[in-house]
Amino acid sequence: MDDGKMTQIYIMGKAYDVPAGITIMDAMEYAGYRFTRGAGCRSGFCGACGTVYRKDGEYRLEFALACQEMVEEGMHLTQLPFTPAPRVSYVLDELDPYENVLLQFYPEIARCVSCNTCTKACPQDIEVMDYIQAALRGDLARVAELSFDCIQCGLCAMRCPADIKHYHVAQMARRLHGVSASPEPEHLTARLQELDAGAHTAELDELVNMDVDGLKARYATRKVETASEEAS
Amino acid sequence: MNGIPYFPGCSLKDTASEFENSAFFVMEKLGLPLIELERWNCCGTVYSLTADDLMHHIASVRNFIRTREMGADELVALCSMCYNTLARVARRVDSDGEARDKINAFMDREIDYDGGIKVRHLLDVLRDRIGWERIADAATRPLDGLNVACYYGCTLVRPKDVSVDDSENPTVMADAFDAVGASVVEFPFATECCGTYQVVDRPDLSLERSYRVLRSAARAGADVVATACPLCQHNLERALDKLGEHDGIENLAIAYFTEPLAAALGMESDKLPEGLRSVLESRVTVEGDA
Numbered sequence: 001m002d003d004g005k006m007t008q009i010y011i012m013g014k015a016y017d018v019p020a021g022i023t024i025m026d027a028m029e030y031a032g033y034r035f036t037r038g039a040g041c042r043s044g045f046c047g048a049c050g051t052v053y054r055k056d057g058e059y060r061l062e063f064a065l066a067c068q069e070m071v072e073e074g075m076h077l078t079q080l081p082f083t084p085a086p087r088v089s090y091v092l093d094e095l096d097p098y099e100n101v102l103l104q105f106y107p108e109i110a111r112c113v114s115c116n117t118c119t120k121a122c123p124q125d126i127e128v129m130d131y132i133q134a135a136l137r138g139d140l141a142r143v144a145e146l147s148f149d150c151i152q153c154g155l156c157a158m159r160c161p162a163d164i165k166h167y168h169v170a171q172m173a174r175r176l177h178g179v180s181a182s183p184e185p186e187h188l189t190a191r192l193q194e195l196d197a198g199a200h201t202a203e204l205d206e207l208v209n210m211d212v213d214g215l216k217a218r219y220a221t222r223k224v225e226t227a228s229e230e231a232s
Numbered sequence: 233m234n235g236i237p238y239f240p241g242c243s244l245k246d247t248a249s250e251f252e253n254s255a256f257f258v259m260e261k262l263g264l265p266l267i268e269l270e271r272w273n274c275c276g277t278v279y280s281l282t283a284d285d286l287m288h289h290i291a292s293v294r295n296f297i298r299t300r301e302m303g304a305d306e307l308v309a310l311c312s313m314c315y316n317t318l319a320r321v322a323r324r325v326d327s328d329g330e331a332r333d334k335i336n337a338f339m340d341r342e343i344d345y346d347g348g349i350k351v352r353h354l355l356d357v358l359r360d361r362i363g364w365e366r367i368a369d370a371a372t373r374p375l376d377g378l379n380v381a382c383y384y385g386c387t388l389v390r391p392k393d394v395s396v397d398d399s400e401n402p403t404v405m406a407d408a409f410d411a412v413g414a415s416v417v418e419f420p421f422a423t424e425c426c427g428t429y430q431v432v433d434r435p436d437l438s439l440e441r442s443y444r445v446l447r448s449a450a451r452a453g454a455d456v457v458a459t460a461c462p463l464c465q466h467n468l469e470r471a472l473d474k475l476g477e478h479d480g481i482e483n484l485a486i487a488y489f490t491e492p493l494a495a496a497l498g499m500e501s502d503k504l505p506e507g508l509r510s511v512l513e514s515r516v517t518v519e520g521d522a
Binding site for chain 2: 099100110112113114115116119120129130133136137138139161
């Protein structure tokens with residue numbers, strides 16, 4: 001916070017004075033909004049807090065995560081915490097990762113006109129159009145590589161004039177690529193076997209059977225890692 | 233640049249990879265390798281005829297910008313549909329500065345496209361940059377005895393202003409096969425339509441048209457129908473598959489024109505598709521054979 005300096009922003013058209021130098025999410029909470037949805041990790045990883053804003057005097061819309069972007073004087077903003085994009089169902093192990101599999105499940109990728117609007121909407125600076133183009137030619141590895149930093153906020157799909165669901169296409173491609181082309185991680189396989197063999201069943205059963213007071217007491221006395229422990 | 237900038241298009245990276253592989257082989261042998269454009273995107277698939285529909289030209293223009301970024305001023309396509317779309321957009325934005333300015337303004341994150349990219353098809357590169365004599369000299373396994381029907385379809389030769397050759401009576405593909413020793417058969421359906429993407433909504437219409445092309449080629453005595461388009465290839469193969477027992481079309485092989493050319497230039501036969509391989513084995517007399 002900038003020494004008590006205030007700045008004026010517009011949340012859904014209404015003016016608010018909020019402390020300068022805080023995030024959009026903090027500013028909205030300062031203004032009285034309470035997030036029950038549309039906020040998750042507050043660290044830029046979960047993609048729940050997609051925000052659309054326009055700076056004063058600019059014609060262009062900009063896109064960000066509310067928990068990451070700082071407020072600026074004259075910013076007009078609203079939240080887009082959810083994208084009503086349909087997601088197809090598939091059983092990964094039953095799919096053949098053949099070249100047109102993405103087109104089969106998401107045929108609208110063929111409607112891409114290469115306008116690049118998706119890329120301009122991405123708060124993660126991913127080359128979204130490039131990975132849709134790779135999807136169109138069945139290059140799963142390239143889609144997986146280019147879309148790796150996607151956090152599924154869905155802003156690309158909200159902006160696309162061709163109604164493509166980019167982030168779902170990319171997720172499917174990463175899954176297919178992971179199953180078909182990545183080496184099996186030995187430590188993960190071993191860990192899954194441990195869990196299947198009941199490595200933590202007793203502890204989980206204990207929690208499931210505990211009454212509310214017992215759970216509260218357990219929570220209050222939980223071990224919290226301090227910053228110095230984390231650094232060591 | 234030791235080579236020529238090459239635009240693959242989506243089909244050549246999945247269902248039509250044999251088209252690309254054989255073209256790579258041919259151009260390596262001829263000393264003008266194809267250099268794939270970096271970060272290319274779909275050509276736009278179909279040229280939009282609506283006068284103010286500039287949105288559908290953006291895809292092609294981005295590819296011209298990628299070509300400029302390579303420091304080149306020409307771009308070669310293999311798929312005749314991609315060729316057609318790219319060539320028509322190139323003409324449009326070259327001749328219409330206002331349209332070009334609007335597209336540049338919309339794209340904003342790209343360098344401006346200033347026009348001037350020459351879009352070529354591999355066939356005109358073979359004719360104008362390589363020449364039939366050099367191709368004849370490079371043919372280590374001439375296709376003597378092979379009868380080829382050159383199927384141009386629509387998009388290589390129409391409309392006239394982007395045609396790779398005379399749009400009524402094209403000979404460029406035939407000249408390529410002449411150069412490598414094959415016999416070219418004349419057939420009246422060489423520039424008829426295969427039914428194109430009507431195969432999706434009206435599959436019977438497409439089937440009938442493709443079947444007529446095959447029947448005409450078979451009656452003219454063809455062993456191979458050579459194509460330059462993944463969609464033509466798909467429709468003709470579908471007709472062969474569904475109606476193969478009719479009118480003697482069952483012995484036809486359908487191949488991208490680059491595949492028999494690659495065979496003539498020495499590509500190993502196990503890299504050729506089965507249909508073409510068996511036709512070559514039964515028809516072509518190889519020197520040294522008993």
